[in-house]
Amino acid sequence: GQSLEQPSEVTAVEGAIVQINCTYQTSGFYGLSWYQQHDGGAPTFLSYNALDGLEETGRFSSFLSRSDSYGYLLLQELQMKDSASYFCAAGGSSNTGKLIFGQGTTLQVKP
């Protein structure tokens, strides 16, 4: 089967750094994406890793290790507005675009 595991909740304070981990088991794998969702609204694309290593986009970075079937999202200089759900998603094929999502991690940022 195909599954992605991520923690259900994470709490951090404003200005801190938080890491959300994601491990995956998929029959095919073409990269790991991260999406943010506020209050059940439209998921918003954050980052994508097709190759091993770190991708940096402003305050957000994402890491992938194919050999470990593992990735993480790193959020720096946390702001209150970062309180949201974060989903990792695996692409299982190069020609379907189908994404398999994890259950999501709810991040609560406290003052």
Add this chain to the structure above:
Amino acid sequence: NAGVMQNPRHLVRRRGQEARLRCSPMKGHSHVYWYRQLPEEGLKFMVYLQKENIIDESGMPKERFSAEFPKEGPSILRIQQVVRGDSAAYFCASSSSSSTDTQYFGPGTRLTVL
């Protein structure tokens, strides 16, 4: 550049009725995906379509659910004879290619079955 549009945003149906959910992809995008999300859960892939073609429907229930993306007009997800278990948020996403690097999501349609 308008984003992905979905309508209606909220839909209430009684058991046994039909639900029609519409999705207009971003301008220039010809790849459309439908996902379903239950409360406190992740998004579950349902179907992937290109213009006039269903490419991957491996996540669609075999009965009552159908999807189309005609040459003209929006993509439509149709649920016939709805049941309470169909209550969920249905999200549409679009992309410019079939690669899985970036999909742009619409605001979703929240279906409630009474």
